[in-house]
Amino acid sequence: MPSYSQKINVDLNSNENGAIKTDDKSKKEEEIKYASSEHISNSAPVGLSPNQIIAFALRDFLGSSSTVVCDESNEGEQPSPSSLGQTLPYIDEHVDDATQSEEEQPLARDTDEVLNNAACRLRRWKAASRKLRRPRIIDNLCVNDEKEGGVSKTNNSGHTDLADRLRSLAAAGSMSASAGELLSLAPPPPAATAPPSPGCLLSPSLADQSSSEYFGSSPECCTDSIGLENSQGTPVPPPGPRYKLATEGTLRVCCFQHTRTVVVKILAAKFLRRWETHVLCLQEEHIVSKTPSGLLEQPLSYSCMQEVYCISRWDSARKYCLRIVMPLGSLLLQANDAYTRDQWYHSIVWRRNIIRYKKFLTKTIRKEVVMKELKNMVDFVMTTPLQDESVTRDPLQILTSLLSEKKDSPDWEEWAESATSVAAPLLAERCASGELCALLARLCRRRPRAAPLPALAPPVRRVLTRNVDFARAPNARQLVKDYISALSAHNSGTALVRRFVEVTHGGRAACPHPRAAPNLAAVALAALDEHYRHSKLPHQCDDSEDEVLCFADILEHMCEYEDWLVVVGAVLQPVPLCVGAMSCPRVAQRLGKVLGALSRDQRCAAHACVAPARAARSSPPSWLRAAAPSDPLLALPQRQLCQLWGSMIGSLLHCCCKRKSFLQSLSKQLPDFVIVALTENASALEALCLMLEWEVASGEQTQLEIIAALQGTELGQKYYKDLCERQQNLQRLQAEGGPRRLAxxxxxxxxxxxxxLEAGALGNLECLSLAFTSVTSACAHHLIKLPSLRYLNLWATKFGDSGVQLIAEHLPRLQVLNLCETPVSDKGIEALSGLSNLRRLNLNSTKLSAEAFQILRQRLPHLQEYDIRYTEAW
Known part of the structure; x- marks a missing residue:
């Protein structure tokens, strides 16, 4: 093995006879020639050519566990390049000797020689190994040898491993990207580098992480993974443009029926063959031409491709080329621009690797091998710059097939847990199909306490935020249901369910996903109805109810958010639960809290859901009926029922401006009013007084019952006394006399x-003008006491919808109404349809819409004059 202080310079331009030349430029230092083959490597076979000996020398050079740099003065010490205490210079960078000390200059020069010699030897080894075409030599160059039982196992991707080892050597010295490119085997930039074969794609970020670390600290964490992906090392696509999956395009094709070494020399010499223009189509298994002739007479299979990469350094006249290395040569594809070239490159790489993963993952039996390849596929899918439906569908289809094939095996649960944890990044970014949702729901159902809940949280939230109709996606709803049940099965299930609702809503004041609340409420109500649909009455509590109480908790937690409270109210009208569910005391307690939150809300869209609905079910028709104290369907204590029912009545009375029609609709529930009034509930007492004042309660016996209920409590006696005083004032006001017109x-x-109105009799008042005054809707309670009123002018006042609704119910003889420049809207204007005697109406400069005006015209056929200028209906 040569020392690191020797200079090894190989001429790659012309070396037909294998001669090796030494550098003659440096004559100040002692010239050291390359050592003979017997001193290079003891493991080299006898009888090899100089090229083969260099290959073996390079294997030993890079395979050594400790890289050393020696000088003549200290041959015993062998420090590694990383222990030099300085940053390694670029290969093509000139280092200023003035900035280095006298001791550091020889070390820097030696380090530069190490990297230069390594790059030259690597290129020389590549040419020699490809030229010889001997698998034995290629296998011996592999660095991933494992011995089991005395048998040596060899990885057939030796050249790739060797390149990676050399890149690691460059990275250990903090080299830049330009220096790394000089050591790279493939010329394209990192964004255009073809992914290695399966088994080499595993990202260390996911390999070193568990699912709990990826999604949060809690073992059953449901926290939102947004913002944590980059910090946790999740693979992301490279920066740059995004591409659609190429399916068809016109490219120029050139074929070289030579080995790789010859092709490289041809490209370097700018020698070109004949080019052909083809309309290529990327199919599932092959690349075919629409005009199958010439170079592409036969389909080009993805499985025959050894390498695919872009050619970045070549003749400027022949740029935007893509190279496909085949067993017997290479194929060049030329596009019109760089974007099209990169699109075809990524598309071919996608097709090639997806086919490989499909075949490998469905045929391999060993679990550890399948999990490793599944990680490779996930990393590949997450890093591809392609954005297409196939990119979303195919990987999840592979995962679905992998889980479906082992569905009947006894260890399917363990297998599914591992596969789901590995595919967590893919599930977080892609929509799961119906079949995959069914498999994941089965996993949650069979092993709720062992299911990988952090990995399942993203697809569950994706179903809640993006699903439109659960009737078309029953498997998706089942996945959400089983996932929530799995959450509640843990020791901290209550806290986890609350956290799940919180994460689904998001950290903002309003949830950014409009479909999340109705979907979550629908899942909870369906689960409750499914469990109690066939339950026997009277109800008996058992342990099986613990599995469904979490869904009632979800409805309660949803009411903690103002924007979701309206959604819950809309879903609960009419009553969507069966009698068996409301007969359970534990479910009824949670439903009572939901109804209490709805009744306390000031918005009509929230508390109006407890009133009877037109499309009500036969049993029960409304929540006022379900919580009626006289015959309750909710299994709540009597006092709690009275408080809840009185709260709902109070909200409806004040919201509807004490509308007469609302009290008339509840006249059949007079016993409930009486029961609640006896508990001194202010809302029930006020309702009974209004029934007497507006003559809603018909019959002398009914009126006597109401009076008895009012006089049964101290608070009721006070309300009855105020009612008597109002009636006396009303009789004096409505007495004959007074003016006919008043302004x-x-x-x-x-x-x-x-x-x-309290000053004297106004029984003859027919025309009242309040134009340009500061009156509001509050004065409507006094105006409705004028029985002879025919003309009412409210021009430029603050009279709103609530006042108009009250007038429309209590002044049926009104003939002329002026609402010009008032803040009334469609809600109040539609109430005017009850004034059958109305002849003239002024809605100038109001918030009238065209639809509301059409409805008003249909319901008021006797309307003779109307003014709708400066409105939407004009």
Whole structure:
């Protein structure tokens, strides 16, 4: 073995007889000739040519565990290049001797010689080994030898391993990319380098990580992996453009029926053969030409390709070329531009490797080999710059086939756990198919406490955020259901379910995924209904309910977010649960908290869901009926039912502006009002008073029952006393007399309207003008007490939708209404359809829409004059 201080310079341009020339430029130093073959390597066979001896010398040179640099003054010490204490210079870089000390200059020169000689020897070895075509020599150059039982195992990718060893030598000296390119066997840049054969694609970042480290610190972590991929070393595509998978294109083709060494020399000499133009098509197994003739008369199979890479250093006139190395030669494909060339390069590499992985993963039996190749495929898929449907579909199809083939084996669960953990990055970036969702759901169902939950979290969240209709994807819904059940099966299941809901919603105030909330609520309700659908009544609690209580917890946790509360309310109208589910006390407790959150919310879209719906189910029709204290379907204590029912009634009364029609719809539930009123619930007492005031309760016996309920408590007596005073004022107000027309000044307010109506009799008032005053919808409670009112002018006031709704219900004789320049919208305008006697209507400069106006015209056929200028309907 030669020492590192020797100069070894090989002329690669012309060396037909194998002669080796030494450098004659440096005459100041002592000239050292290359040692003879017997001193180079003791393992070289006898009778080899100088080229073969150099190959064996290079194997020993790079295979040595400790690289050394010696000088003549200290031959006993053999320090490694990494122990020189300085950064190795570039091969093609001139180092300023003035910046180095006298002791460092010889060491730097020696290091430069080491790397220069290594590069020359590597190129020389490549030419010699390809020229000889002897598998024995190539196998002996492999560095991955394993001995088991005295038998030597050899890896057939020796040249690739040797190149990697030389790159590692350059990286150990902190070399730049330009220096690494000089040592590289393949000329293309890193983004265009063809991936190695299966078995060499494993990324150390995933090999050294477990799934728990990849997704978070908790063993059952459901945390969002966004923002953690780069920090955890997940393979990502290289920077640069993205490509669609090439399927067809026009390229120029040139074929060389020679060995690789000859092709390299031809390219270096700029010697070109005949070029042909073909329309190539990339198929599943072959590359074919639409005009099969000449060089591409036969299809070109991907399995016959040994190497595929772009040619970056060549004649400028023949640029944008792609080289495909075949067993008996090479094929050059020339594109019109660099983008098209790179697109075809990545597409060919994709087809070639996917076919290889399909064949390998479906035929190999050993688990450790399959897992290793699966990691290789995941890394390859995650780093490809292709963006196409096939890139998304094919890898997941391979994973699905791998899990389906071993579905009946006794160790399928263990096999599926390992495969899912390995494919976690792929599942996090791709949408799982229905068949794969069924397999993953089966894994969660069979071994809930051992399932790789961190790896399954991304596909579950992807289903929740992107699924549109679970009726078309039942396997996806089953995956979400079984995953949540697996979460709750752990010791910290309650905390994990809450964390899952939190992560699904996201850290923002509003969830960025509009489909997440309805999908999650649908899964929870379907799971509850499926479990209790065939349960017997009366209900008896058992241990099997523990598996479904987590879904009721999900509905409760969803109500903690304001944007999701409206969604939960919409899903719960009408009541989607069976009677058996509401008969369970533990489920009823959680549903009670959900209904309490809905009733306390001030938004109509949230609390209106507890009211009876038009398309209500026969049993139960609404949540007001399900939580009715007289005959409850929710298994809650009586006092808690009364509080919940009174809260729901209070929200609906104030939201609907104490609408008369709402109380009329609940007249059949008068016993519930009475029961809740006896607990001194303010909302129930107020509702009973309004029933008497607006004559909703018909019949003397019914009115006596209401009066008795009001006088049964101290708070009720106070409400009844206020009602009697209002009735006396109403009788005095509606007495005959007073003016027929009245107009208030501009500075009038709601208080002024109330004081005016309490001053005296206005039973004859037919025309009232409040134009340009400061009145609001609050004065509508006083205006509805005027029975003879026919004309009402509210021009340029702050009268809104709630006031218009109240007027439309209590003033059916109104004929003229002026709402010009008021803040009313479609919600209030549609309520005017109940004024059958309305003849003139002014909606100038309001928020009227064209659809609302068409509905109003259909419902008011007697409307004679209307003004809709400066509106959307104009």
């Amino acid at each position: 208030l000044p501009v500075r009038a307010t709601d208080a002024d309207v109330a004081a005016l």
